[in-house]
Amino acid sequence: MPDDDSPAEPAGTPTDTDLLIIGAGPTGLYAAYYAGFRGLRVTVVDSLPELGGQITAMYPEKAILDVAGFPNVKGRDLVDGLVAQASTARPDYLLDRTAATLRHHGDAVTIGMDDGSEVTAGAVIITAGIGKFSPRPLPAGDGWLGRGLEFFVPSFQPYAGKDVVIVGGGDSAFDWALHLEPVASSVTLVHRRNAFRAHQRTVEEVRGSSVEIITRAQVTALRGESTLSEVEITVDGEEPETRPAQALVAALGFVADLGPLQEWGIEVQKRHVVVDSSMRTSLERVFAAGDVTEYPGKVRLIAVGFGEAATAVNNAAVAIDPSAHVFPGHSSDQ
Structure with a gap:
């Protein structure tokens, strides 16, 4: 509930909430907290x-190293802290629902959900990561999902004592190789190029571990009875080699998909939502923050998303109540 000095609703425009946040990942949770700090009702x-968001679904056990104040924090612990912080705003959570439609009317925005329900708000902030994920296909991987082939590693324990093959050359592939190395019997990382997209520090850590790195190669066959028991790896210009593998992690990246948001008429560039320095989108009363945004010099880090969330909330507060100030002062001043 808002405090007595919270922004008033625009006259004649009934709303369910002052601010609707689309996306409950780290950026969305921090935006919820900050909306409460601004005295806004938030959903x-x-x-x-x-x-x-992605942390809970994809890598809750992964160590996150680039959040200010935490030299090393597990994904699930970071989420727990953000949820506790957001609880001070007493937000309403609508989970397992997708924002499907948008319409403006008066001084409000109404978002229709895929279950038929609607939420009317004074402003909206999109913090939905990079949207709905579609995993890129793995050669020879059809039919093996759940039988040894996985796209995510939400827990390390199922890989204990197994021969694990990881396919990919990005941050997820190297992070998972580093975390699984002390747990698995063996870890092999297979990438089709010599160059990697992962952070150089992580690459060097993996090179210094027992993980075997095979480049200019692909996994060309998966074999086993009910579950995976071996894979075939083919290096360019060489004969295929078969080796034992009870687990294959396909860290091949994802195709960004904004889903229904693309039908709202919002300006999109490179499958991301274009914003200005105030985190405003091309739609009135609609802001965005976090991985979903695009602007010159954009850096996609959780830490950056937190700052964008605060900027979006402060500017949304003025859109909701024009008499409000963009900068409300520091939290330590309260």
């Missing part, structure tokens, strides 16, 4: 059934 919607 958060997410298509996933749990809070935490």
Whole structure:
């Protein structure tokens, strides 16, 4: 509930909430907290059934190293802290629902959900990561999902004592190789190029571990009875080699998909939502923050998303109540 000095609703425009946040990942959770700091009623919607977005769904056990104040924090612990912080705003959570439609009327925006319900708000902030994920296909991988082939590593324990092959050359592939190395019997990383897209520090750590790195190669066959028991790896210009593998992690990246947001008439560039320095989108009363945004010099880090969330909330507060100030002062001043 808002405090007595919270921004008033525009006259004649009934709303369910002052601010609707689309996306309950780290950026959305921090935006919820900051909206409470601004005295706004806040509602958060997410298509996933749990809070935490990609962290909860994909890498809750992964160590996150680039959040200010935390030299090393597990994904699930970061989410727990953000949820506790957001709870001070007493947000309403609408989980397992997708924001499907948008319409403006008066001084409000109404978002229709895929279950037929609607939420009317004074402003909207999109913090939905990079949208709905579609995993890129793995050669020879059809039919093996759940039988040894996985796209995510939400827990390390199922890989204990196994021969694990990881396919990919990005941050996820190297992070998972580093975390699984002390747990698995063996870890092999296969990439089709010599160059990697992962952070150089992580690459060097993996090179210094027992992980075997095979480049200019692909996994060309998966074999086993009911579950995976071996894979075929083919290096360019060489004969295929078969080796034992009870687990294959396909860290091949994802195709960004904004889903229904693309039908709203919002300006999109490179499958991301274009914003200005105030985190405003091309739609009135609609802001965005986090991985979903695009602007010159954009850096996609969780830490950057937190700052964008505060900027978006402060500017949304003025859109909701024109008499409000963009900068409300520091939290330590309260």
